[in-house]
Amino acid sequence: MILSGELPAGEKLAEIPTAERLGVSRMPIRIAFRTLEQEGLLTKQHRRGYQVRRVTEEEITGSIEVRGVLEGLAALQAAEKGLKDHHRHTLLSCLREGDQLFAKGYVTEEDLEQYHDMNKRFHAIIIEAAANPAINAALSRDEHLPFASVSALAIDRNHLEREYRRFNFAHMQHHAVFDAIDHHQGARAEAIMREHANATLGYAKLFDVNTDNNAFRVIGVDTADGKYSG
Template sequence: MAIKTLSQAPEDNPSQTVRALLRLREMILDGELPAGERISEPVVAELTGISRTPIRTALVRLQEEGLLDPIRSGGFKVKSFSLDEICDAIEVRGTLEGLAARLAAERGVAPELIDALRACTRDIDAALDASTELSDERFTAYVEANARYHALLEQACASEVVQRQLERCKALPFASPNAFLRVQAVSPDALLTLQIANAQHCAVIEALAAREGSRAEALMREHTRIARRNLETTLANPHIKALVPGASLIVTR
């Protein structure tokens, strides 16, 4: 006799958890839930129209991402970030991406993966064509190609350990490769800065192809320094700061 399986309860549906996670993350980064705000499951459930079980799971995930702090008495509050914490997160990403580049160079990268990385840099060059203004459409193409390049670099290192740690690091607010790209797009020297970043991409590829591990690592760590400069630009200009998701969580003293 066939055994009947119970259908999944609506509140346990994984899609509801994902929906809760995306909505809560959006509310935090958009400032609807400001830094220091206590997160109450019933209130959030009422605001979002999502039941409490997926909300509870999403809150734990957001704590793991670094957007929430646990409260001793129970529950969570929205985390704020100091300048030092953000700089440390960027530095950790640079260190891990440098390690990924070194391992990839030392272990050898398949020709087709080198070709895929070079295709990313060509797409970026096309998006940054200096003969025309950097439109929103071309900037979006840059962001997509830049994200693809960094994902391929992770893949090239052939280390699940490094890839897993990089994914955790990039989940931290302001630490991902695209965290401050919108700031670059509106700065006076935007095009030049983005072109320099892509020149660094190309140099890393050549180091990978030549199996120069130390050079690939140093280049990738230097590449991350651009994010530090973008952070400083963001904090110095309130109008630019509004372009960075989650900028309201940054506490400066």
Template sequence: MSKQGQRVILSLRQMIVNGDLAAGERLREESLAERLGVSRTPIRVALKLLAQEGLLQTVGARGYAVREISSEEIRNAVDVRGVLEGMAARLLAEAGMTETVRETLKKCLDQGDQLFSRGTIDEEDVVSFHDLNMTFHNTIIDNCGNSAVKNAIMLNDHIPFASVSSIAIDSSAMDREYLRLTFANVQHHLVFDALINRQGTRAEALMREHANAALRYADIFGVGGGDNAAIKMLRNGQLSD
């Protein structure tokens, strides 16, 4: 997907989180394209992908509306992803990484470190982090030696905010977003250290914590508003244990 397409998805996802696109609201390609200053093509692709994430529901033959999402739905899905990704990390740590896997993960860490080395980020950096984040997680999942784990994660990804790709960005608070994403990058380093040292139990615990960070640390990195009750709770840190 093009960087413009990635930015459109990030923008629309954040508009849902903020409540700019309210639960039940019918979405129209033309008005969204005008609002974001793009053509209708990336809007059409983004709406389809957001529907696959479970953030939108189909209306009629080709339309979409924002779904009402329950807090329990989000919490349960994130918990499941934590368990599955934790299992994948443990299996990979116990089996040991190939040189190719090790190099791929190390490259993600190096790219992340370089990305945050300036002490600030912009929306282009968020798109870059999204890509390396997907590579980091998928490399662990794809090489854990258990295809059932991957298949289960793919099913769980259809629930809102369960997928590792479900990054939203608040462009009005980039200092806060810098802290949030830097923290995620640090967690990647810790997971990698456990994998290198073949510490299965530690790798599993770290990956589970990493998966749940969006819920557990929302109150540290700031809050937002929105008409969707579950997303309000997500942003306010009320879904944390």
């Protein structure tokens, strides 16, 4: 409801009215409020209740830039250490899946859901291949804004032709970063991965207050319980 704009920035929320609105008890609402506060979508009020936080473009941009640095470091270290067989196999499987997805020359919302899942696996494997727990810890702290997380993709339903070009280009970057890592070209892998994060910077503009948010969808949100897939 927050991501869709149904609960706008600045709106005050209390446990009882929200529980009645959603038809649940107060306990899951209390847990959800605390979780959303930790994720940066709600702020605790001095008195009882919470308020929907206004997330600025600058905050999202900063988080994405930090993510690019961290994932770039992961790609560098994965290249230096070399891919294990199971890492290489999974990355190649992701690339083949993406190739098949974009081969037809267009995408649907269902295609982009599939891309979202594949994209998560691809990024997760590179971070795992770096074998650096500090990167994982830093990424966990940075991903408090859902639009800045690799776990959620914002798409424009009204311009799927443009989205095809955007995500197909991102997939070509997947090919390039894999090639660099596989050939132990650490500096090249790091540069590509950092540039790859910049493809996300347009997400913040999609959610400008003057934008028709009904045209946009955030893939990676489980609407059954309101939690992000990441």
